[in-house]
Amino acid sequence: MSKKILIVDDEVHIKMLLEQTLEELEDEFEVELFTASDGEEGLDFIRTEKPDLVFLDIMMPKMNGYEVCRTVMEDSELKHIKIILLTAKGQEVDRKQGLELGAKMYMTKPFDPDEILKVSKEMLDL
Amino acid sequence: MAAMSPMTGIFKRTFLLVFCVFGLIAAITSGMAAYFLYERMADEFQSKGLAIAESIAKGSQVVLLTEDASAIQSSIDHFLGIEGVKYIFVMDSRNDVIAHTFVPVMPDALRERSGLRRSAVREIDVQGYGPVMDINAPILEGVAGYVHVGMDMGLLETYFWKVFANMQLVLLGIFLACMVAVYYSVQRIARPLTELSRYAARLAKHDFSAEIDIVSEDEVGMLARTMQSMSQELSALFGEMNAKVEKATEEVRRNLSYRQAIINNLADGLLVTDRDAKITLVNPAMREYFDLRDLECEGELAERYFPEELVSLVVSVQSLKEGVVTAEVPLSGNRTGKALASRIWLDETQEKSLGGVILVRDITHEKALDRLKTEFISTVSHELRTPMTSVLGFTKIIRKKLERDVFPELDPDSEKAARAVEQVQDNIGIIVTEAERLTELINDVLDIAKMESGKAQWRDRLLSMGDVAAHSVRSVRGMCADKGVRVELEVEESLPMVFGDSSRLVQVMVNLLSNAIKFMDEGVITCRVRRQDSFVLVSVVDQGAGIGPDQLPFIFEKFKQVGDTLTEKPQGTGLGLPICRQIVTRHGGEIWAESVAGMGSTFYFTLPIAEDFSENVLVSDEKMNKIVCEEETDILMREGQAMMVETGEEACDMPPLILVVDDDPSLGKYLKQLFRDAGFRVLVAQNGRIALSLARQHLPSLITMDLMMPEMDGKAAIHCLRSNPFTRHIPILVVTALSEADSAGGDAAVLKPVDEEQLLETVNALLRDHDVSRSCIVLGDRASYAFDDDLTVICPNRITFCPPDEVWDHVREGFRGFVFVPSEMAGVFDLEALSRFSGVQVLILPGGEDYK
Numbered sequence: 001m002s003k004k005i006l007i008v009d010d011e012v013h014i015k016m017l018l019e020q021t022l023e024e025l026e027d028e029f030e031v032e033l034f035t036a037s038d039g040e041e042g043l044d045f046i047r048t049e050k051p052d053l054v055f056l057d058i059m060m061p062k063m064n065g066y067e068v069c070r071t072v073m074e075d076s077e078l079k080h081i082k083i084i085l086l087t088a089k090g091q092e093v094d095r096k097q098g099l100e101l102g103a104k105m106y107m108t109k110p111f112d113p114d115e116i117l118k119v120s121k122e123m124l125d126l
Numbered sequence: 127m128a129a130m131s132p133m134t135g136i137f138k139r140t141f142l143l144v145f146c147v148f149g150l151i152a153a154i155t156s157g158m159a160a161y162f163l164y165e166r167m168a169d170e171f172q173s174k175g176l177a178i179a180e181s182i183a184k185g186s187q188v189v190l191l192t193e194d195a196s197a198i199q200s201s202i203d204h205f206l207g208i209e210g211v212k213y214i215f216v217m218d219s220r221n222d223v224i225a226h227t228f229v230p231v232m233p234d235a236l237r238e239r240s241g242l243r244r245s246a247v248r249e250i251d252v253q254g255y256g257p258v259m260d261i262n263a264p265i266l267e268g269v270a271g272y273v274h275v276g277m278d279m280g281l282l283e284t285y286f287w288k289v290f291a292n293m294q295l296v297l298l299g300i301f302l303a304c305m306v307a308v309y310y311s312v313q314r315i316a317r318p319l320t321e322l323s324r325y326a327a328r329l330a331k332h333d334f335s336a337e338i339d340i341v342s343e344d345e346v347g348m349l350a351r352t353m354q355s356m357s358q359e360l361s362a363l364f365g366e367m368n369a370k371v372e373k374a375t376e377e378v379r380r381n382l383s384y385r386q387a388i389i390n391n392l393a394d395g396l397l398v399t400d401r402d403a404k405i406t407l408v409n410p411a412m413r414e415y416f417d418l419r420d421l422e423c424e425g426e427l428a429e430r431y432f433p434e435e436l437v438s439l440v441v442s443v444q445s446l447k448e449g450v451v452t453a454e455v456p457l458s459g460n461r462t463g464k465a466l467a468s469r470i471w472l473d474e475t476q477e478k479s480l481g482g483v484i485l486v487r488d489i490t491h492e493k494a495l496d497r498l499k500t501e502f503i504s505t506v507s508h509e510l511r512t513p514m515t516s517v518l519g520f521t522k523i524i525r526k527k528l529e530r531d532v533f534p535e536l537d538p539d540s541e542k543a544a545r546a547v548e549q550v551q552d553n554i555g556i557i558v559t560e561a562e563r564l565t566e567l568i569n570d571v572l573d574i575a576k577m578e579s580g581k582a583q584w585r586d587r588l589l590s591m592g593d594v595a596a597h598s599v600r601s602v603r604g605m606c607a608d609k610g611v612r613v614e615l616e617v618e619e620s621l622p623m624v625f626g627d628s629s630r631l632v633q634v635m636v637n638l639l640s641n642a643i644k645f646m647d648e649g650v651i652t653c654r655v656r657r658q659d660s661f662v663l664v665s666v667v668d669q670g671a672g673i674g675p676d677q678l679p680f681i682f683e684k685f686k687q688v689g690d691t692l693t694e695k696p697q698g699t700g701l702g703l704p705i706c707r708q709i710v711t712r713h714g715g716e717i718w719a720e721s722v723a724g725m726g727s728t729f730y731f732t733l734p735i736a737e738d739f740s741e742n743v744l745v746s747d748e749k750m751n752k753i754v755c756e757e758e759t760d761i762l763m764r765e766g767q768a769m770m771v772e773t774g775e776e777a778c779d780m781p782p783l784i785l786v787v788d789d790d791p792s793l794g795k796y797l798k799q800l801f802r803d804a805g806f807r808v809l810v811a812q813n814g815r816i817a818l819s820l821a822r823q824h825l826p827s828l829i830t831m832d833l834m835m836p837e838m839d840g841k842a843a844i845h846c847l848r849s850n851p852f853t854r855h856i857p858i859l860v861v862t863a864l865s866e867a868d869s870a871g872g873d874a875a876v877l878k879p880v881d882e883e884q885l886l887e888t889v890n891a892l893l894r895d896h897d898v899s900r901s902c903i904v905l906g907d908r909a910s911y912a913f914d915d916d917l918t919v920i921c922p923n924r925i926t927f928c929p930p931d932e933v934w935d936h937v938r939e940g941f942r943g944f945v946f947v948p949s950e951m952a953g954v955f956d957l958e959a960l961s962r963f964s965g966v967q968v969l970i971l972p973g974g975e976d977y978k
Contacts, residue, residue, distance in 0.1 A: 011512055011516075013512075013513075013515075013516040013520075014512065014515055014516060014519075017515065017516055017519040017520055017523070020520075020523050021519065021523060088507055088509075088510075088512055088515075104970070105949060105970075108511070109511040109512055109514070109515040110511055110514040110515035110517075110518045110519065110561075110565055111515060111519070112518075112519075112522065113519050113522045113523055113526075114522070118950070119949065122949065122952055
């Protein structure tokens with residue numbers, strides 16, 4: 001069964017960058033990539049498709065990353081989903097808050113595509 | 127006469143004296159006069175008697191011879207009528223009395239015969255006649271007999287007394303007349319004297335308007351005039367003095383009201399308290415800040431009117447030796463104030479202070495501005511980082527795709543294509559490097575902005591600069607390896623600890639070291655850490671190009687770089703050294719550089735030795751006999767423990783340390799024994815202040831706190847412990863006789879008298895709850911973690927860093943606790959095997975920005 005990765009970010013370029021980075025996995029392994037442009041869309045997708053790994057931006061319209069993360073972690077059916085928070089916010093509070101909410105990782109922009117690949121592989125046990 | 131009273135005394139005495147003297151004189155005078163009269167009259171009596179006797183004797187010769195008695199009788203009777211004659215008698219030669227004037231008989235005492243030829247006088251006392259002068263005249267030389275005439279001496283005595291009495295009477299009369307005269311003359315002298323004395327009395331009452339109407343030219347008049355002129359001078363003097371005093375008073379009043387006006391018009395709130403934390407002064411701004419209006423709060427305890435934050439400041443300022451303490455306090459109307467408290471000393475030598483001065487400033491606006499700034503920084507950070515992500519990310523993808531998919535497809539024989547490939551690779555490399563540099567710049571700018579705005583978070587604790595230096599040297603080793611540069615580290619032995627944020631200090635050292643490496647192609651960099659006075663001095667000596675004297679003063683300024691930026695490619699952002707300076711200054715140290723162009727340069731920075739947290743406190747407190755400490759070995763063990771935590775050498779399996787805070791020595795001893803028997807290590811403090819320093823120093827696993835204590839009570843101590851990020855996590859068990867113990871802010875409370883079982887149960891429960899602080903191992907090299915701040919919050923004092931392969935040894939030896947595995951190691955490390963050990967929990971640490 002193929003693994004699903006969801007990218008939630010309102011910035012088109014970042015979404016593209018992540019997509020293009022992760023395309024490599026699509027080719028190599030059985031991985032499907034999905035994208036969402038805001039928190040609500042992302043949450044809907046997570047509920048219906050239950051992806052394995054979510055790259056979640058924090059500052060987004062409609063619903064921010066923290067809320068999405070909290071909602072997912074409070075749902076026993078979705079709890080297993082690995083969430084990597086992505087943000088330009090680099091302050092202590094944010095990091096702690098993210099980890100307390102149950103995110104597996106916290107990556108700050110700008111990130112290295114290779115790092116993203118590496119982390120994704122680890123998270124998906126590829 | 128009341129006003130005469132001072133005179134009457136003198137007058138009475140004078141009168142008495144005069145009376146006595148006069149009396150004596152009078153007595154002597156009259157006595158003498160009477161006596162002389164008496165003598166005179168006695169002589170007269172004698173001659174009178176003699177004359178009578180002789181006349182009788184001559185006239186009686188015939189009669190005697192004829193013995194005609196009756197004729198004799200009649201002749202002597204005739205003499206009896208003369209004054210003073212008492213008796214006359216005539217005797218014949220046979221001594222028979224022929225005639226006599228005695229009635230009825232002649233006394234026998236006179237009958238003897240004298241047998242004298244001549245007249246004789248004798249004084250005798252005759253019964254019934256009193257003293258008489260008996261004059262005996264012979265008749266015919268005694269042949270015919272004798273005539274005796276008796277003169278009455280008693281009459282003389284009567285005369286004597288009469289004269290004496292009369293004289294006395296006359297003298298008395300004279301005396302009285304004199305006295306009246308004296309009295310009036312004394313009166314005449316006394317009146318002006320009384321007047322003078324009244325005048326003097328009024329002068330004494332500072333009544334200089336008094337007049338005196340003595341016009342006489344005598345001594346009294348002179349005295350009066352002298353006094354008058356004296357009073358005029360006094361009056362002038364007093365007037366002058368009064369004017370001066372009034373002037374001075376006016377000045378003081380003006381000064382006071384000036385100061386009062388200053389205090390009243392202070393934009394900041396001012397509160398002055400005495401040693402007992404009672405309010406002595408509150409200015410209007412302060413009243414406005416705390417909604418006190420017109421409440422009379424002077425003399426009351428500060429805690430009645432002010433919030434807890436301010437009161438604890440008032441309390442803590444009492445034990446302040448120098449400097450100020452600050453706190454943020456809530457003001458009325460949802461405002462925030464910053465309170466600054468200092469102690470009042472009258473002069474420096476004084477042991478005790480007069481109390482504390484607290485200034486409160488409304489910083490609501492500043493806080494809002496600050497928040498805006500923080501939001502701005504956060505936004506800028508986001509807005510800059512997002513495009514940087516795209517630039518850097520896409521460039522890397524392009525490079526990858528070109529190298530993987532495009533370049534191999536090109537014609538390997540085409541020289542043009544090969545050149546293009548090379549150029550494209552170069553260009554992309556430049557884009558990546560520049561983008562990375564830009565990212566670094568953004569990070570540095572944000573870093574320095576955060577520090578300058580005071581927004582940076584500092585995780586201060588006791589640490590050894592030796593360790594920091596060692597970590598830093600290790601982490602720049604990679605840079606050295608590429609260049610043939612070697613770093614040598616010299617750390618002085620038994621270096622005192624400093625108090626600071628280790629990751630920030632590593633940042634400083636790494637910055638200095640990498641700067642040195644950057645500007646050197648080969649050679650040795652020497653890094654020395656040693657003590658200098660009350661500082662730890664760190665120096666980094668390189669053998670690079672050095673810095674010219676024209677540039678040396680500016681190297682710590684923002685965006686200044688050594689070298690000609692037009693011709694040389696700048697390396698770095700130009701913010702490294704300013705950030706270093708920010709960090710060092712923040713720690714209370716100094717940073718500077720010395721250099722000779724072409725000979726290399728030396729960067730120095732100092733950090734103050736953590737005196738408050740070093741053994742000094744313990745020693746001085748022990749001197750004061752206030753801490754009941756265990757055996758010396760225990761202290762050494764504890765200190766060894768503290769060192770171990772700091773150096774992170776190995777996991778510590780010592781029993782938890784409990785800090786017992788109680789002012790009652792016997793209870794302290796009892797609790798100590800109790801906890802020791804239960805297998806804990808124990809430290810005892812006798813008041814809140816000592817507890818604070820011990821807690822900061824030893825970071826105990828648990829604190830038991832009495833509430834009622836001298837110097838600093840339990841509530842204040844808990845408040846301080848809770849507001850310090852390093853002691854905030856320590857569970858506090860309140861052990862008290864007060865029933866409102868729960869409100870003191872502890873985690874749990876046990877009421878005195880203590881129930882042993884309940885106490886131990888509570889202690890164990892609290893320790894279990896805080897078990898997370900027991901042990902944790904972090905995989906990897908500490909130096910690679912610039913972010914251990916989070917860990918210090920989770921595991922405040924038990925972090926051990928160790929290489930992956932050593933973890934297994936620890937676990938097999940029975941390690942229980944948390945193992946943190948950085949995410950990039952998660953793949954290469956057998957997590958499953960590790961998590962199979964009981965009591966071991968494995969946590970993956972996020973990497974991300976920390977490995978940029």
